[in-house]
């Protein structure tokens with residue numbers, strides 16, 4: 076079973092793209108391809124598809140529409156967007172609704188695309204196998220409200236405290252909410268507390284916070300990040316997806332209900348990740364394209380070191 | 392009205408005497424920067440003032456002078472303020488018919504034409520707000536004689552400042568861009584939408600072209616290695632080499648042959664066909680874009696209107712395709728039309744974009760036809776979209792009238808289109824019925840007098 080080829084479905088309204096991809100993956104995967112989003116969803120329903128790679132701009136259904144439906148009807152299937160251009164709104168939706176694994180731009184790099192798809196396929200194959208062996212129990216089963224979950228810890232990184240206050244008010248009292256006014260104190264809090272969800276306000280695209288979120292995902296893969304920002308910067312979001320697996324990206328100020336739902340979803344996902352560590356691989360990240368800013372102050376560096384030590388100690 | 396002096400400007404402009412070279416220049420007076428802007432009476436209604444901003448007389452101005460009948464300047468109204476009001480919900484309904492005096496800035500900067508540039512700069516520094524939204528009024532003995540641009544004053548001062556601080560430069564750049572931004576806002580809005588589509592349109596063929604070339608290179612490398620090995624084996628056999636040696640070479644050929652997938656070789660031809668097609672498509676797009684971007688080429692020339700229509704359809708292709716709209720293109724016989732092609736392109740693109748945006752169902756269809764009628768050329772663009780409500784039909788050509796959400800509609804598309812067509816001596820007409828669709832007809836004389844926009 077494990078040495079069988081994975082099944083990869085390509086969706087693009089340009090047939091030449093499909094032909095080209097078919098050839099690139101010949102011998103590496105069992106390939107399905109369609110120019111229609113609707114048909115793609117049907118194929119996922121009727122076949123065991125490990126990876127869906129979809130374009131965004133297509134007549135009828137958009138890529139995000141397709142991936143959203145795939146996520147709902149076949150949760151183990153990994154989802155990748157491959158597109159020539161996506162505006163920020165489409166990208167935001169691909170994170171929040173499609174929970175995509177990677178966002179890849181056309182023209183793509185053949186070797187990297189192969190590596191990305193193969194990695195996604197391995198993760199999905201394991202997931203399908205695990206699902207088969209434990210019976211019909213669906214992957215995203217809502218975990219029961221356990222004592223640990225009730226004691227979950229949420230960290231809010233915002234300068235003025237307004238978000239933290241809103242988060243506090245949205246969550247039940249049993250969930251602890253801590254506010255950090257800057258990156259250094261956030262890292263300190265992370266070193267001492269078992270944080271399930273971190274909410275971070277991003278006010279600049281190349282600041283330390285974006286870099287820190289990417290590093291943190293490698294150090295604490297089960298911790299989920301909700302980013303709030305008023306920056307309509309698609310480069311920034313691209314990095315946060317591929318290198319940081321950001322869980323939700325909300326434009327500021329976020330509507331109350333949206334923020335509440337994001338928080339609940341993150342707490343639930345954290346619980347699933349905590350109890351089924353295999354799922355962590357679905358959130359694995361690419362190495363950052365850029366080294367973290369060399370300007371990080373000595374104090375922040377110190378906090379990083381303490382956090383790393385604390386993490387190692389916990390694992391040991 | 393609060394007046395917050397711009398810190399950067401007041402810091403640098405208040406002390407121009409530090410510049411040692413200043414003495415070399417004869418003192419320049421504001422009169423050299425005077426623009427003979429026609430004044431606007433205070434009882435003009437807000438909609439008419441918005442219309443004036445499109446007039447060639449006022450192109451490039453940030454704000455218009457409001458002058459009483461006795462020649463006394465009583466205020467200024469800025470593009471910025473008008474946009475702000477029109478972008479508010481019901482802003483147009485609330486203010487459209489009221490006199491401009493209710494919106495204008497009652498305390499504009501007013502300077503005598505005899506003021507020196509240095510003094511003017513100082514006054515501007517005291518008076519200016521950020522973002523810079525206003526120009527200023529010139530008077531002679533208290534009576535209105537024209538306007539002048541803050542930008543021109545800065546330019547004049549800038550020339551005389553030996554100590555050109557970076558701060559000043561930055562303010563200048565900021566101002567220049569805010570001025571350009573306001574004047575060009577409609578062009579920008581449609582450009583922004585277009586760029587997104589075009590980038591996608593180019594990256595798609597680029598995606599498979601690059602991939603195909605890479606794959607073909609791999610296949611060819613393997614194949615050429617195989618040819619070399621086969622040649623060597625052949626040479627060994629014919630040259631009467633020891634049998635063992637020839638066998639080794641044959642084995643090598645066999646391994647290489649397994650690596651060269653014959654199916655892949657067969658597919659190479661198809662890959663190369665696709666690649667050529669993709670390169671052709673990118674080339675087409677680039678040519679169309681070049682045609683399109685000659686927006687400043689305002690002069691009249693004989694153009695093939697059918698070619699312009701085809702080019703606009705190509706540029707709008709992504710918008711149409713994204714919505715799954717069927718385009719029925721019916722070009723008729725047309726003599727060459729004397730026009731400013733880039734401007735006509737802009738009109739066609741506006742009409743096509745509007746038509747596409749009006750279609751909210753999945754059986755979208757747009758008919759684009761051209762015809763020659765009695766020495767005139769006619770373009771018809773008809774959609775089966777949602778139509779225009781009777782109460783809106785009279786207003787769609789008004790500047791800033793839009794039924795689309797902020798960010799999607801600027802309300803300037805049809806206003807600018809009508810202005811362009813009328814400058815060509817032509818006419819633009821609309822008929823529409825709700826739920827059925829809308830038809831726009833543009834009629835152009837074959838010999839147009841293109842009035843250049845200032």
Ligand SMILES: Nc1ncnc2c1ncn2[C@@H]1O[C@H](COP(=O)(O)OP(=O)(O)O)[C@@H](O)[C@H]1O
Pocket residue numbers: 741745746749774776777778779787788792793794795799800801802803804805806829
């Ligand atoms: N083909 C059409 N079908 C329906 N409504 C239209 C059409 N063209 C224009 N309109 C109406 O006219 C308004 C003004 O159009 P326009 O000046 O191009 O500005 P904008 O497109 O930015 O709203 C639109 O908001 C829309 O309500």
Ligand SMILES: [Mg+2]
Pocket residue numbers: 741744745804805
């Ligand atoms: Mg329009």
